[in-house]
Amino acid sequence: MNASTPTLHWEENGEVRSARWRSEAGAPPPKRVVIADDQTKADEAYRLTCEGTALLWRGDFQNARQLLQAMGRRAEKKAKKAAGITEAFHQHRMAQAQRARTLGLLLIPLAGDYAIPLRRAPDVTAACSEAWGEADGEPSVVSLRELQGLIGAHEWRKKGVMIPALGEHIHPHYGVFSPVRGEYVDLVAEAHLPSTELAFDIGTGTGVLAALLARRGVQRVVATDRDPRALACARENIGRLGLDKQVEVVDADLFPEGRAPLIVCNPPWLPGKVAAPIEGAVYDPDSRMLKGFLAGLKEHLTPKGEGWLILSDFAEHLGLRKRGEVLALIEGAGLKLVARHDTRPTHKKASDPSDPLYLARVAEKTSLWRLAAA
Numbered sequence: 001m002n003a004s005t006p007t008l009h010w011e012e013n014g015e016v017r018s019a020r021w022r023s024e025a026g027a028p029p030p031k032r033v034v035i036a037d038d039q040t041k042a043d044e045a046y047r048l049t050c051e052g053t054a055l056l057w058r059g060d061f062q063n064a065r066q067l068l069q070a071m072g073r074r075a076e077k078k079a080k081k082a083a084g085i086t087e088a089f090h091q092h093r094m095a096q097a098q099r100a101r102t103l104g105l106l107l108i109p110l111a112g113d114y115a116i117p118l119r120r121a122p123d124v125t126a127a128c129s130e131a132w133g134e135a136d137g138e139p140s141v142v143s144l145r146e147l148q149g150l151i152g153a154h155e156w157r158k159k160g161v162m163i164p165a166l167g168e169h170i171h172p173h174y175g176v177f178s179p180v181r182g183e184y185v186d187l188v189a190e191a192h193l194p195s196t197e198l199a200f201d202i203g204t205g206t207g208v209l210a211a212l213l214a215r216r217g218v219q220r221v222v223a224t225d226r227d228p229r230a231l232a233c234a235r236e237n238i239g240r241l242g243l244d245k246q247v248e249v250v251d252a253d254l255f256p257e258g259r260a261p262l263i264v265c266n267p268p269w270l271p272g273k274v275a276a277p278i279e280g281a282v283y284d285p286d287s288r289m290l291k292g293f294l295a296g297l298k299e300h301l302t303p304k305g306e307g308w309l310i311l312s313d314f315a316e317h318l319g320l321r322k323r324g325e326v327l328a329l330i331e332g333a334g335l336k337l338v339a340r341h342d343t344r345p346t347h348k349k350a351s352d353p354s355d356p357l358y359l360a361r362v363a364e365k366t367s368l369w370r371l372a373a374a
Contacts, residue, residue, distance in 0.1 A: 010033035022142040030054035034054070036059070039059075053105070057144070061121035062120045067106065068144050086320070110139065112137035124147065153174035165189035165212060170206050173232060176206055177282070181345065183366050185208060198220045199220075200262070201264050204249065207249065210247050218246070220246060226251065231249055258300070264307075265307070293309065294332075306370050313367065343366050344364070345366060
């Protein structure tokens with residue numbers, strides 16, 4: 001085992017044992033580990049995990065799933081009444097993080113080929129290989145919660161997400177944000193194209209907007225991203241859709257070289273700390289991507305070109321971004337607003353009064369800001 005590889009240590013049957021520790025969020029291996037099995041009660045399991053003790057499962061796999069569900073019910077706590085929506089948001093994030101830490105301490109062993117050495121365990125080799133690469137023969141341990149995430153991502157990757165504006169399925173990879181909120185895709189589908197010669201898609205993710213632009217007739221699209229998983233995902237989707245000759249996916253921090261008459265960017269919508277890799281599509285620390293896109297847009301646009309910024313005002317309703325801040329950034333970058341197209345979200349939480357952030361969700365708008373050099 002590589003000395004730099006995180007390792008979980010525990011005692012079992014009078015022996016000290018160890019295995020590779022897997023955590024997508026980079027959480028350190030738990031220091032206290034006890035063996036759990038079909039005899040372990042939910043109350044005891046929840047108490048131990050709340051104290052920071054991990055449970056390494058040796059019983060039936062399906063019973064582990066049921067135990068995790070029971071622990072989840074015990075973790076459901078009514079939120080304290082917040083003084084305002086911003087406090088409610090921070091309370092919600094803290095509660096989510098605490099829940100993730102507690103439930104993440106129910107652990108599942110994996111053999112060196114990703115097989116689960118437990119009764120009634122599913123075959124997760126394909127899901128693990130997609131997320132982590134081919135098995136290297138090294139036994140490891142992962143939280144059941146994280147393993148369920150891998151399995152879910154594998155199923156989404158197989159069946160894909162139908163994109164009505166595209167008339168096709170997009171297949172998200174593990175760790176790449178799925179385009180399940182279709183309103184921003186519809187905005188790009190409906191806006192008038194300033195040119196069909198060339199477009200840049202900044203932070204392409206699954207490649208959905210690059211594919212849409214190509215299907216709308218843009219002759220050449222250069223799609224950029226920094227994340228290896230996103231780059232692989234976008235290339236696979238572009239290839240599956242038969243758009244390889246129109247769309248080039250490149251590894252770049254924001255802009256590729258050169259200028260274009262259309263540059264599109266859908267940055268993370270909320271300024272805030274990223275607690276797990278998948279949150280990089282939702283949270284933009286100090287609005288780095290938003291500010292970087294606006295600051296560099298003018299020098300990458302051709303004369304009379306347009307930059308399309310797709311952004312929700314959810315952060316403003318949560319009190320995380322001041323009203324007028326986006327417009328001030330636009331003006332400060334030597335840009336002007338040509339037009340703005342707004343739409344309302346259609347996802348379930350936007351119409352769920354029991355959601356702790358309902359008041360912000362019901363007021364939210366997603367906008368396509370059409371920008372040009374001032």
